[in-house]
Amino acid sequence: MHLQTLSSGSEGNATLVRAGEQTLLLDAGLGIRKLSGRFQVAGLGLKTIDHVLVTHGHLDHARSAGSVAKRQSAELHCAERIMLHKSVARAPSKNVLRIGRDVELAHPERRGAPVLLRSVLLPHDCDPTVAFRLEHEDRVAVVLTDMGHPRREVADALSGAHVLVLEFNHDVEGLANGPYPPVLQNRIGGDRGHLSNEQAARMLEWLAGPELHTLVLAHLSKKTNTAERAEETARRTLDRLGLGHVEVHVASQDEVGPNLRV
Numbered sequence: 001m002h003l004q005t006l007s008s009g010s011e012g013n014a015t016l017v018r019a020g021e022q023t024l025l026l027d028a029g030l031g032i033r034k035l036s037g038r039f040q041v042a043g044l045g046l047k048t049i050d051h052v053l054v055t056h057g058h059l060d061h062a063r064s065a066g067s068v069a070k071r072q073s074a075e076l077h078c079a080e081r082i083m084l085h086k087s088v089a090r091a092p093s094k095n096v097l098r099i100g101r102d103v104e105l106a107h108p109e110r111r112g113a114p115v116l117l118r119s120v121l122l123p124h125d126c127d128p129t130v131a132f133r134l135e136h137e138d139r140v141a142v143v144l145t146d147m148g149h150p151r152r153e154v155a156d157a158l159s160g161a162h163v164l165v166l167e168f169n170h171d172v173e174g175l176a177n178g179p180y181p182p183v184l185q186n187r188i189g190g191d192r193g194h195l196s197n198e199q200a201a202r203m204l205e206w207l208a209g210p211e212l213h214t215l216v217l218a219h220l221s222k223k224t225n226t227a228e229r230a231e232e233t234a235r236r237t238l239d240r241l242g243l244g245h246v247e248v249h250v251a252s253q254d255e256v257g258p259n260l261r262v
């Protein structure tokens, strides 16, 4: 299995997962033209995406999910509550995401083992919001962003990642001294907002096992965080856990990331 971030941050999120012959897109939060450009950079042809999975209804995740599913003839998977959302309306085939249960994703035209998908509920101000755990041929990738505060049971349900994509949204001081009005500061820093670097470190402590080899810091705020601060927090935590060998990447809003082997 391979994982590649196409875009990460409040302007739009999308991550590509290739598992055997199947290709999955997790979130489609950029406009369709921009997203198609990222597909090209990632070497993706027409009608190569089999499944589009949506974590939640915020536009920076769902924006063009329906259009991508239509263009790519892909199956769309989202929570029942956002089935009628404009962003997913154009999808030709919609499946209800079964939250909390393990589901096998397969495709009639693709050979190889199915992908085992687990969707885990997160505290965030859009109900429901989920993180994804994908397992294929004993390899595990976890993608977790848009979480208001650390929760042990969420980490337990997402265990065993070889590659972990984890939100490091803001720096607490950066948020307090940043350009946002108090209402927005309270939303982002609140229990149903986004993870600060320190909160992400707490989740990392619970999520990281001996099999973890690559950590991708995701959904960084351009206005209230820096890659250096997020990376410093992540490295300090990994060192403390005896996982100093883990590779750390910072997912970019503007550029396609490396195609990481899971």
Ligand SMILES: [Zn+2]
Residues within 6 Å of the ligand: 009, 010, 013, 058, 060, 061, 146, 219
């Ligand atoms: Zn988001």
Ligand SMILES: [Zn+2]
Residues within 6 Å of the ligand: 056, 058, 124, 126, 146
């Ligand atoms: Zn969100």
